[in-house]
Amino acid sequence: MNAAIAPLQNGDTVLLPERIGELTGLSEFGIAGELIAAFLGAFIVANLMLAMTGVAGPWAKRKITAAFTDRIAVNHIGPGGILIIVADAVRLLSKENIIPENADRPAYDLAPIVIAGSALLGFAVIPMGSGIHLADPEVGLAFVFAVAGIASIGLVMAGYASGNKYSMLGGLRAVAQNIAYEIPLVVTGMSVVLFAGSLRMSEIVAVQNETTLFTIPGLEWAVPAWFALVNPFAFVLFLIANFAEVGRNPFDMPEAPAELIAGYQTEYSSVYFVLVYLGEFLHIFLGGAIIATIFLGGPAGPGPAELGIVWFLLKIWAVFLLTQWLRSAVPRVRIDQLIEIGWKGLLVLSFANLALTAAIVGLIA
Amino acid sequence: MSTGAEADVEADADLVHDELEGVIGDRALARDDHVNAPGFVVNPDDVQDVLVDLRDEAGYDHCSCVTAQQYDDRFETIYHLKKYADPTDEVSIVVPTSLSEPVSQSAEPVYRTADWHEREAYDLVGIEYEGHPDLRRILLPETWQGHPLSADYDQEKPQIVTLSEHANPLEPDHRDPESDTMFLNVGPHHPATHGVLHVKTVLDGETIADLEPDIGYLHRCEEQMCQQGTYRHQIMPYPDRWDYVSSGLLNEWAYARAIEDLADIEVPEYAQVIRTLGAELCRIASHMLALGTFALDVYGEFTATFMYTFRDREIVQDLLEDLTGQRMMFNYFRVGGVAWDLPEPREEFFEQARDFLDELPAKVAEYNDLITTNEIFQTRCIDTGVLEPDVAKDYGCTGPVARGSGVDYDLRRDDPYGYYESLEWDVVTRDGCDNYARVLCRMEEVEESAKIVEQCLDLLEDWPEDDREIQANVPRTLKPDADAETYRAVEAAKGELGIYIRSDGTDKPARFKIRSPCFSNLSALAEMSEGEYIPDLIASLGSLDIVLGEVDR
Numbered sequence: 001m002n003a004a005i006a007p008l009q010n011g012d013t014v015l016l017p018e019r020i021g022e023l024t025g026l027s028e029f030g031i032a033g034e035l036i037a038a039f040l041g042a043f044i045v046a047n048l049m050l051a052m053t054g055v056a057g058p059w060a061k062r063k064i065t066a067a068f069t070d071r072i073a074v075n076h077i078g079p080g081g082i083l084i085i086v087a088d089a090v091r092l093l094s095k096e097n098i099i100p101e102n103a104d105r106p107a108y109d110l111a112p113i114v115i116a117g118s119a120l121l122g123f124a125v126i127p128m129g130s131g132i133h134l135a136d137p138e139v140g141l142a143f144v145f146a147v148a149g150i151a152s153i154g155l156v157m158a159g160y161a162s163g164n165k166y167s168m169l170g171g172l173r174a175v176a177q178n179i180a181y182e183i184p185l186v187v188t189g190m191s192v193v194l195f196a197g198s199l200r201m202s203e204i205v206a207v208q209n210e211t212t213l214f215t216i217p218g219l220e221w222a223v224p225a226w227f228a229l230v231n232p233f234a235f236v237l238f239l240i241a242n243f244a245e246v247g248r249n250p251f252d253m254p255e256a257p258a259e260l261i262a263g264y265q266t267e268y269s270s271v272y273f274v275l276v277y278l279g280e281f282l283h284i285f286l287g288g289a290i291i292a293t294i295f296l297g298g299p300a301g302p303g304p305a306e307l308g309i310v311w312f313l314l315k316i317w318a319v320f321l322l323t324q325w326l327r328s329a330v331p332r333v334r335i336d337q338l339i340e341i342g343w344k345g346l347l348v349l350s351f352a353n354l355a356l357t358a359a360i361v362g363l364i365a
Numbered sequence: 366m367s368t369g370a371e372a373d374v375e376a377d378a379d380l381v382h383d384e385l386e387g388v389i390g391d392r393a394l395a396r397d398d399h400v401n402a403p404g405f406v407v408n409p410d411d412v413q414d415v416l417v418d419l420r421d422e423a424g425y426d427h428c429s430c431v432t433a434q435q436y437d438d439r440f441e442t443i444y445h446l447k448k449y450a451d452p453t454d455e456v457s458i459v460v461p462t463s464l465s466e467p468v469s470q471s472a473e474p475v476y477r478t479a480d481w482h483e484r485e486a487y488d489l490v491g492i493e494y495e496g497h498p499d500l501r502r503i504l505l506p507e508t509w510q511g512h513p514l515s516a517d518y519d520q521e522k523p524q525i526v527t528l529s530e531h532a533n534p535l536e537p538d539h540r541d542p543e544s545d546t547m548f549l550n551v552g553p554h555h556p557a558t559h560g561v562l563h564v565k566t567v568l569d570g571e572t573i574a575d576l577e578p579d580i581g582y583l584h585r586c587e588e589q590m591c592q593q594g595t596y597r598h599q600i601m602p603y604p605d606r607w608d609y610v611s612s613g614l615l616n617e618w619a620y621a622r623a624i625e626d627l628a629d630i631e632v633p634e635y636a637q638v639i640r641t642l643g644a645e646l647c648r649i650a651s652h653m654l655a656l657g658t659f660a661l662d663v664y665g666e667f668t669a670t671f672m673y674t675f676r677d678r679e680i681v682q683d684l685l686e687d688l689t690g691q692r693m694m695f696n697y698f699r700v701g702g703v704a705w706d707l708p709e710p711r712e713e714f715f716e717q718a719r720d721f722l723d724e725l726p727a728k729v730a731e732y733n734d735l736i737t738t739n740e741i742f743q744t745r746c747i748d749t750g751v752l753e754p755d756v757a758k759d760y761g762c763t764g765p766v767a768r769g770s771g772v773d774y775d776l777r778r779d780d781p782y783g784y785y786e787s788l789e790w791d792v793v794t795r796d797g798c799d800n801y802a803r804v805l806c807r808m809e810e811v812e813e814s815a816k817i818v819e820q821c822l823d824l825l826e827d828w829p830e831d832d833r834e835i836q837a838n839v840p841r842t843l844k845p846d847a848d849a850e851t852y853r854a855v856e857a858a859k860g861e862l863g864i865y866i867r868s869d870g871t872d873k874p875a876r877f878k879i880r881s882p883c884f885s886n887l888s889a890l891a892e893m894s895e896g897e898y899i900p901d902l903i904a905s906l907g908s909l910d911i912v913l914g915e916v917d918r
Contacts, residue, residue, distance in 0.1 A: 069672035165549050169571065249665055250741050258557040258662045259903050328669045329735070331742045334900045335571060
C-alpha cells in the first residue's frame, strides 16, 4: 500500500475511501462496506476542515488581525490565548437560540446548514496530498464551482427568511455580487482547464508538477509550471473574483457591518450563528483550496510526498492570511461600484484572458 | 488685550447700529442690546420680513442660534445672527410673545437651520412658530407632557415614558402595498450611528428616497442643569459632558468665554496660553477619533486605520491627563483661568509633548499612505455626501464640515480669543464639498493644531517664573448684572460652540442655552444623502463627525 501514498501520479490515485476500505477490511463487505468507508473518509476530511475553521475563527483570525492593527488580542486563556477556542465554543453553543417572530421557517433553519454544507461538499474533490482525496470525478473543477455556488442560495434564504430588512438587503447584495463574480471566476478557471486539458482535479495538479517551467541556473532548482507562474494574469483575476465570491474586503458588502449590521446573518444566534460563521470560514478555505489546487500546484512542495497535506494547508492559510490582510487595510467599495467592477471590468478581462490562453495553448499544441 | 478689542467694538458700534436701524426701520419696536451684539425687538408678525432684509441687504447669512425663554410677563425668541465673512458682526433679533398666546412667525423660510432650532424651542419652552413646516417635539418623546423650561412646568412631577404606556418610536407600521419603497430604521442601535441616533430612511432599492434624523435619545437636560448651578464653580464640569470624546477643554472654553465676557473678567495671558495648548491638544485627539471612526464606516470593523488613530490619540490623551488629571471629564478650566499650572517636572511634560509633535508628521504621512491616497477610498468618498457652500451656510454648518465645503469660517481667527491671535497658523479650507474634502480638512487641521501647540510650548518654556499667573482674581460668588445677556462662541472641534447666558442678578443663570455645532451640522444630513446609496449615507454621517452627547445635550 505504501506506493499509493504519493498521489501525484497521472490521475490513477488511490482515493481515501478505498484506502480506508482496504486498511480496515471494510471493502470485503461489498457496497455497504464501501459506503461506510466513504463516510469514514468524509468524516475525516470534514473534521479536518472544521478543526481548521475552529482554529481560524476564534483564535487565528483574532491574532492575525491584531498583528495587522497593532493590538495583542486574546492572551488570557491558555498559551497565546489558544484556549479561547474552547471558551468561545462553550459560550456560543450554550447561548439561547433566538428565532425572530417573523422568521420564515424552515428556510430560516435550513439556510445555515446550506451555507456550511455547500462549502464542506466542495472539499470532496480536492486532492490535499498525503493520500487525502475523497473523490476524483471527471468533472472535478465544475463540481467544486457548482457546490460553492449553492452557498448563494443559502445566503438568499438567510436574508429572506430572517424577516429583517437588513438581512434582506444583505441577501440581495449577496446574490447580485455572486452572480457578477461567479462568471469571471468560472471563466478564469476555464483558462486553467485549457492548459491542463482536463477538469479532473488530480490531473490539473499533476500537469502543473510534471512540467518544468524553467530551471534556475546555478541552483539546479526546477521551477514547476504552476499556473500562477504560467499565467499570473489569470491568477490575479481569480484571486480578486474569489474575494468577491467569499465576501471579504474590499467586497464584503453582503455583511458590511457599518451599513447592514451583519447583513444576512443579523438575526442568527447561538448554534445557527456558529454554522453561518463556520460556513463563511469554510468558504474562505475552500476558495483557498481551489486556488492552491489549480494555481499553486496543489499539495506539491519540497520534501517527501508525505508532506503533501502540510504544503496544501500552508497554501490555504496563505490565502486566508491575504484575506485578513485586505480586511484590515482596504476599504470596501459600494455595491453599485462592485457590480460595475464585476460586469465591466473582471468579466471582460476574464474573457480576454480565456481568448489569450486559448490562442497560446493552440500555438503550442 | 480684551479691553482694546472692546474699545474697537464700541467705536464701530455706532456705525453698525445706524446701518442696522436703517435696514430694520420702524419694524424695530425697541432696542434690547446684548453684551455681544446690538439687539432689536420686533413684532412676532415681522420676523420673516426683518430676517430676509437682514440676510439679503445687511449680509447676515449665519443664523447661529435661536434661543427661547420665558420671562414673568412674556415669552421671548432670540435669533442670534452673524456673518460668515465676519462673525464679530452680530445682531440679535428679539421676538417677544404674550404668555397667553405664545405664537410667533417661523424663521424657517429664511434660514433652514431655524427648523430644528425652533422645534427645540417649541419642545423645551413651548413657543409655537407659525409657518414652520413641521413643528414637532425634537428632543423629548412625542408623548411628553408640558414644556420643561417653561415657568409653569412642574419640575417635581416624574414622567416615565415606558414603551408599554407610550408609543414605541419604532413601532409604526410603514408597510404600503402601493409603494415601491421600503422604510428602514437606521438606529437607534446601529454600528454606524456613533451614539444613539435614529435615522428614519425611506429606500428605493438601495437609494435613499427620504431621510429624517430622530434625535433626543441622549438628552440629559444639560441646559437646565447649568441653570441650576452657580457660575463660579458648578457649571464648569458640565461642558465636558457635551462633546465627550476628548473635546472637553474646547467645550469648557465656550462657557469660560461667555461668563468671562458677561462678568468682565480678564484672564491672565499665561493662563490663556495654557488654555490654547490644552484646547488644541483636544482638537488633535478629537480629529484623530473622527478619522478613525470614519474609517470604521468606510472600511469595516476594527481595521488598521481605526487602531492606528487610537494608538496616536492615546499619546495626546496621556498629555491631557498629565495636564488636567483626567482623561475625559477634564474640569480644568476655571472662570478667569485654569485650575493649576503645568505638571511638575515641567521639563518632562515639555519633552513628552515635543516627542509627540516630532513624530506627528510621520504619522500623518502614514495616514495619507493608508487612507487618503487609497483608490478605493477615493472612489467611495469623492463626490459623495455633497454639501454645497450655500446649503452649508443655510443649515448653519460650521467647523470642518463648513470648511470642507469651502466656507472660510473659523472663530479662532475671525473672532479671536485666547492666544490664537498672536500665533502663526492657517485656517484649512477645501473646495471639494464632499466626504473626502471633510476628511482631508480634519487631517490638515491636525497639522495646524500641532503648529499651535508647538508655539504654545515655546512660549510656556520661556515664560518668566515669577509671572506664571494662572488665575484672575474672581469674586467667590459671581453675580453678573441683572438682565445682562450675552451669546459667545468658540471654535470647538466640531464647529461653533456657542453659549447664551442671561443673568437675573443672582449667582445662577436665568437662562443657559447651548448652541451645539453637531446639532446644526446633523440637520444638513438629509440634504447631503438623499438620492445617494446607503453606504454613502453612512459615510456622510461619519464625515459629519457628530457626537450625540452634544447634539442632544
